[in-house]
Amino acid sequence: MNAVKNFGPKELRQIVLSQLHGLAPEADLSTLRPHDDLRETLEIDSFDFLNFLIALDQEVGVEIPEKDYGKVGTLAGLMDYLLVRLPEAT
């Protein structure tokens, strides 16, 4: 985890999208809808998904345990999950 920064929903969304772009460079993320299954829509395998979570932990300081994978499967779910758990919100 890096130095704690102040994230608004907009910045957070930017970080998430840029990480997703790194995993699926060929996908057009502007067509991704909030409730699409991220892994299915972008064809992200379990290895890449774990790398995605590792990167999020490093960038925003939220470590998502395995039991919560079900809550972060969509963009909307992931955003909600992260927003209430950002370091300064606790």
Add this chain to the structure above:
Amino acid sequence: MAEFRMPSLGADMQSGKLLEWKVAPGTLVKRGQVVAVVGTEKGDIEVEVFEEGLIQNFAVQEGAEVPVGAPLAWIDGGAAHPGQPEKNAPPPAVEKTEQRIRVSPLARKLAAELGVDLTQIQGSGPHGAIDKDDIERAARQTAPPLPAAEGTPGKADFQAGMRRAIALAMTRANRDIPHYYLECRIDMTRALSWLEAENLKRPIQNRLLPAVLLIKAVAKALVKVPQLNGYWTEDALQIAEGIHIGFAIALRQGGLVTPAIHHADLQGADELMANLRDLILRTRSGRLRSSELTDATITVTHLGDLGVEKVFGVIYPPQVALVGFGKISEEVWVEKGMLGVRPVLHATLAGDHRASDGRTGAEFLESLDQLLQAPEALFAA
């Protein structure tokens, strides 16, 4: 004086391009040392050497397209120990020609095009030299003919090359291997709770994936049922000593590679995860080692990751089995008359019926199931 030859990095490879020498003449090399980088349809491969010795001189320069089996360099094994150096000179020309395969340039080119292995041909020319007619004769004997490859592609049509390599191997598999298929459902409750507990103890960077459990379970099941671990060569099953699991890794741009995880049965959970991570990253960036492409004794494909329920795979020749894992999903499960919902994995086995029978395959799947029911023992020494 030993010849270091262009290795066959898969059943489908006909030639490779020598991209880079990692050593210079006069270098003392050790077994397993990377000595060159070769461009193939599976990416750029770091080629290892399998004997100790002094690199005498190169047979080809960087940039050369070299057929499988043709010499790349000469290694003096007698000079392996410094202190008693042999004369560090290139071997006399005569000695060279005695050891290398005598073949005309035209024949060599034709052999590469037709996929003929030069080491398997008795030449009919002077001093046993192989000529164009010998190649054509050998190519006709390989019946039915496989589609001829049009030389090795450059980077631009890498994908087309990869497609063609897969086409060749799979055509051969479907033509030569009488497959049988078995399937079983495995209750993953215990395995997943063990995994979750393990992962709670680790920082996120060291988390284990279910694939680690599955690979280890396959490896241990093969210890019990070794008949599925090996190769079908010369009309007989050769059971392999080591258990090297070829793990199918799909590439986003299309195609797949199945590099080997060496001695998977002997690895701990963290070691296996680290090796898997390293292997996936190097497969994607196109930096595998030759031994990883050639050593797999069985293949595991894990398509469940992308939502598929079960996989009935095609065996990668000359291997004799392929294990397929589907998605782990909640299913209705009946046990001791009780109806419940469990996380269930569909495991399949594709077996080569020349090498084994369904009974052997069934023993393997049963053993796999038992191992996954006792996950804590899976990694116990």
